Amino acid sequence: MKFYDREIETQTLRKIEETSRQYAQMTVITGRRRIGKTTLIKHAYGADDMIYFFVARKSETLLCAELADTIRDRLGEEIGEFTSMAKLFSAIMQIAKRRHFTLVFDEFQNFKYVNEAFFSEMQNVWDSNKQEARINLIICGSLYSMMTKIFDDRKEPLYGRATSRMRLREFPLRTLREIMNDNYPDYTPDDLLAMYMITGGVAKYVEQLVQAGAFTKDKILDSVLSFGSYFIEEGKELLSDEFGKDYGNYFSILSAIASGFNERGEIKSYTGIEAGGYLDKLENTYDLLYRYRPYLAALGSRNVKYGIKDNFLNFWFRFIYKYRSAVEIGNLNYVREKVGADYDTFSGWILERYFRQFYRETGLYNIVTNYWEKDGRNEIDLIAVNEADREIIIGEIKRNKSRIDLHKLEAKSETICRKQKGWKVGYVGLSLDDMES
Known part of the structure; x- marks a missing residue:
């Protein structure tokens, strides 16, 4: 490459x-x-x-x-x-x-x-x-x-x-698109999303897929989940040295977060581990997690969620580590079926991450995050804020554009607009079709 x-x-x-x-x-x-x-x-x-x-x-x-x-x-x-x-x-x-x-x-x-x-x-x-x-x-x-x-x-x-x-950080989105254009100009948005989902812009992972000629969604997933694949043991090789003898507890917590249990209480229920100290180290010592609150939440708010920063590790813990029993006996077809069954949901969440990264990379906004209210009400996928110009972009992100309802999005945004009265607010609906824009 x-x-x-x-x-x-x-x-x-x-x-x-x-x-x-x-x-x-x-x-x-x-x-x-x-x-x-x-x-x-x-x-x-x-x-x-x-x-x-x-x-x-x-x-x-x-x-x-x-x-x-x-x-x-x-x-x-x-x-x-x-x-x-x-x-x-x-x-x-x-x-x-x-x-x-x-x-x-x-x-x-x-x-x-x-x-x-x-x-x-x-x-x-x-x-x-x-x-x-x-x-x-x-x-x-x-x-x-x-x-x-x-x-x-x-x-x-x-x-x-x-x-x-x-x-040194991951390739930006424009570079991933350039790599796809250079090697497979007929790629679809879903192909680009799969490349982003697996590699997150990590150079070695991109190189592995380029060398394998894996540029479509199916070929990318087949390459990752094939016998002898470079990616199968990668999560363990990356993190075992970092975590030492405690790696089992850290892996369980990361698997919980990758599976969508991203609040402290949910993580404890899922793993049986009192996760507070581990979460602190994963965030501040190992730089693997990010902690986030809904837009406009007070700094000391307990309304906190955790996410895994690295795209590949999200995928690895969600599918390869979670189904490691099947992996260990070589039944990768089982894991591939699990990925296929959950693909729309998981890749939809990755699509949200893609567009939040896209808005960060524009350099126009000093805050890019999401929003939710108590008990998960009024969830909003994208909040991009330019505080200097008092402007906010509020976005809904779906794989399928037909499922986006901007009228409902405006209704969910009432609290934000009330608190930021006088600010310029724009509403956007973003789908797979908008990944090239």
């Missing part, structure tokens, strides 16, 4: 590289696994004078030997033999005083398993040498909680050392 999007990120990395020719730079790049961090770096810098090093969980001696060999191969520098990563990093910084180069540490958080003291040792080496070194140090990590702790916790030695920070 060709390289898509990331123009701003590429330009930023190249500017950082230019700065590093005079002043040492430490850039920290984070983002979920499969988002395309390594591909971006290789695209931005190419192979010239770039040392790419994947930090594997192996002994420090073996890791030192591997990195020293890489230095010799890439820079032609005889660097000696080391059993201490800190001493090897010090030698690398000495080379950077004589010549400029880019060094990439990928999966940087794995140093914790190699030598937990390395972060403080690295800090001492960096602080002692950065004034004279001309190094472009790029640090990548996929475990959000651990990378955040390493660089954002004031108690950690590398806190405040990064000269630049970059959070």
